Amino acid sequence: MHEMGVAMQMVEIALSSIPKNINNPRIKKINLKIGELTAIVEDSFKFCFKIITEDTPLKNAKLIIESVPVKAQCQNCNHTWDVKNSVFTCPGCEKGTVDLISGRELEILSLEIEE
């Protein structure tokens, strides 16, 4: 699984975002946005994060994950809907090409540093 690789990239961004002028910074929370269509297993991701942050200012930081539902839009009739059970066929006209509007997010939003 690729959760370790994704967690490592996230940790790299988080560590480089900590202001250099803070002595012994401790990070309380990391706010993330993860789309429901991404292939990330939350438990595995958190497990990997814990292992790789043992000796860093991110140790014990809480991962706050905002889950983003999968939304699609039909190019033919412009109908927008929440995709459930992997059904990407437009419920309006059943024939249009479908654009994915959300569900692929994999973003780090912010860090909360202990003061």
Next chain:
Amino acid sequence: MEINIQEKILRANDDMACKNRKYFTEKKVFVLNMMSSPGSGKTETLCKTLKKITPEIKTGVITGDICTTNDADRLKKTGVAAIQINTDQFGGDCHLAAHLIEKAAQNLNLKNLDLLIIENIGNLVCPAEFDIGEDAKAVVLSVTEGEDKPLKYPLMFQEADIAILNKIDLLPYLDFDLKEAVKNIKQVHPKIPVFEISAKTEQGFEPWIKWLKTSVKSKLMVL
């Protein structure tokens, strides 16, 4: 104190993929990323495809596996340049990332190629998440795997531009419902072209070869 970041976690990979895409376009090469679960017949499909498109379409292959050079060895026998990436040197990654492609592509003479096919590591989950700088993605599903795979792995089938349904020569011996499988693929990706083939008997290859040749020529014409 809250530090605002608002950044894509895979930005480093996406940036490298963008760089790869630009480089491949400069070299006038169409790049296809082929993905599937292990054992779906990607390598055999490629071997038979190469036999049909070369030398008309000058092709190179990058193939990824955790270990062994078996696939590159098989592909080289068709006469094309094939580069093997083994991810055990990089922690046994289950997918090819953009930086691995950048490195591997340096060992190919892209100036002399029209088409680069990247055979990803067998896995229906992780490779779908990583842009490697390709022009199109193909997913291969074989009839020995089960009709519901597209519903179980929606990201892969949603990301793919075409689907290849392989090993159809085995249909008489299986309970596999071909109509149901195509219906499931189209449920996840309504407009996706589906090519039903047998890499063993070469049945059904014509529409797939036509798609491939047209895609390569369309890119060259635009440039």
